[in-house]
Amino acid sequence: MSEAAEFDYEGAKLGMWLFLFTEFMLFGALFMLYGGSRVLNPEQFHAASRELDAGLGVANTMVLLTGSLFIASALSALQGGRRRAARNLTALTVLCGAVFLAVKGFEWAAHFRHGFYPNGPALKGAPPGRALFAGLYYLMTGLHGLHVLAGMALLSVLWFWLGSGRARPDHFIALENSALYWHLVDIIWIFLLPLFYLAA
Amino acid sequence: MGNEQAHVIPYRTLALVWMALLLLTLALWGLSRLSQRLAVLGLLTISPFKAGLVLYVFMHLRYERVLLRTMVFAALAILVIFLALLFSDIPFR
Numbered sequence: 440m441s442e443a444a445e446f447d448y449e450g451a452k453l454g455m456w457l458f459l460f461t462e463f464m465l466f467g468a469l470f471m472l473y474g475g476s477r478v479l480n481p482e483q484f485h486a487a488s489r490e491l492d493a494g495l496g497v498a499n500t501m502v503l504l505t506g507s508l509f510i511a512s513a514l515s516a517l518q519g520g521r522r523r524a525a526r527n528l529t530a531l532t533v534l535c536g537a538v539f540l541a542v543k544g545f546e547w548a549a550h551f552r553h554g555f556y557p558n559g560p561a562l563k564g565a566p567p568g569r570a571l572f573a574g575l576y577y578l579m580t581g582l583h584g585l586h587v588l589a590g591m592a593l594l595s596v597l598w599f600w601l602g603s604g605r606a607r608p609d610h611f612i613a614l615e616n617s618a619l620y621w622h623l624v625d626i627i628w629i630f631l632l633p634l635f636y637l638a639a
Numbered sequence: 640m641g642n643e644q645a646h647v648i649p650y651r652t653l654a655l656v657w658m659a660l661l662l663l664t665l666a667l668w669g670l671s672r673l674s675q676r677l678a679v680l681g682l683l684t685i686s687p688f689k690a691g692l693v694l695y696v697f698m699h700l701r702y703e704r705v706l707l708r709t710m711v712f713a714a715l716a717i718l719v720i721f722l723a724l725l726f727s728d729i730p731f732r
Contacts, residue, residue: 448644449704452707453706453707453710456707456710456711460710460711460714463714463715463718464714464718467718467721467722470722471721471722471725474722474725474726474729475725475729478726478729478730479729485675493668493671497664497665497668500664501661501664504657504660504661504664505657507657507660507693507697508653508654508656508657508697511648511653511696511697512650512653514648515647515648515649515650515653518645518647519647611645615645615699618697618698619698622693622694622697622698623698625693625697626690626693626694629686629689629690629693630682630686630690632664632667632686633667633671633678633681633682633686634682637667637668637671637678637681637682638671638675638678638679638681638682
C-alpha cells in the first residue's frame with residue numbers, strides 16, 4: 440500500500456480537534472476559578488482591574504484577530520495553489536504574535552513598576568481579593584502568552600515547510616492544524632479581554 | 640501523501656469576518672465604558688458571538704462534517720454545563 444493511500448486527512452484533523460478540546464477544558468477550569476473568585480470578591484476585582492489599561496488590551500485583541508485573518512488566508516492561499524503567498528502570510532501571523540507578546544511585556548513591566556504583583560507593594564496589606572485578581576491575571580494571561588509563543592514556534596516550522604514543499608497545495612493538513620491552534624489561542628483571548636480589562 | 644479535499648474560503652469572506660470581529664471588539668469596549676452592567680452583558684453576548692465567528696468561519700466548522708461539528712458542540716456544551724453548575728452554587732452560599 441502506498442503512503443498516499445494510508446494517509447488519513449480526516450483522522451489527522453480529528454486528532455487536532457481532540458487536542459483542542461483538552462485546551463478548552465484547561466482554560467475552562469481557569470475561567471471557572473476566575474468566575475468563582477469574582478463572585479466572592481466583586482468589589483476587589485473591580486478595584487484591582489483599574490491597574491489594567493483597556494486600550495492596550497483592545498489593541499492587542501486586534502493584533503491577534505489580524506493574525507487569525509492572516510493564517511486563515513494563508514490556508515486559503517495554499518489550498519488555491521499559491522504556496523509563496525501562504526508562506527508570506529504565515530510569516531505575517533508570526534509577526535502579529537511577536538507584536539502581541541511585546542505589548543504584553545510592556546504591560547507586565549508597568550505592573551511590576553507599580554508594585555502590582557502578588558505580595559508586591561501595591562497589594563501587600565490590600566484586601567485579599569485584589570491579590571487574587573492579580574494572581575489570576577498573571578496565571579491566565581501568562582499561560583495564554585505561552586500558547587502564543589507555542590503557536591509562533593509551530594508556524595515558524597510551517598514557514599520552513601512551505602519553503603521546502605513539505606506543506607504544499609495537495610498536502611496542507613499541517614498548516615490547517617497549526618491554523619486551528621492559532622485560532623484557539625485567539626478565542627481564549629476573546630474571553631480574557633472582557634474578563635480582565637473590560638468587565639471586571 | 641496528499642489528495643486532501645477541502646472547501647476553500649474566499650479571502651473576501653475572511654476579510655468580512657475579520658472586520659466584524661474588530662467592530663464587535665470596539666462595541667464591547669464602548670459598552671464597558673458606559674456601565675459595569677453593560678460590560679458584563681457584552682461579556683455574555685458579544686464575546687461568545689465573536690468566538691462563534693472564529694469557530695464557524697476561520698476554523699472551518701461551517702464546512703465540516705456532522706461528526707466533527709457534533710463533537711465540538713458537545714465539548715462546548717459540557718463546558719457551559721460546568722459553568723452553569725458553578726454559578727448556580729457559589730453565589731447562593
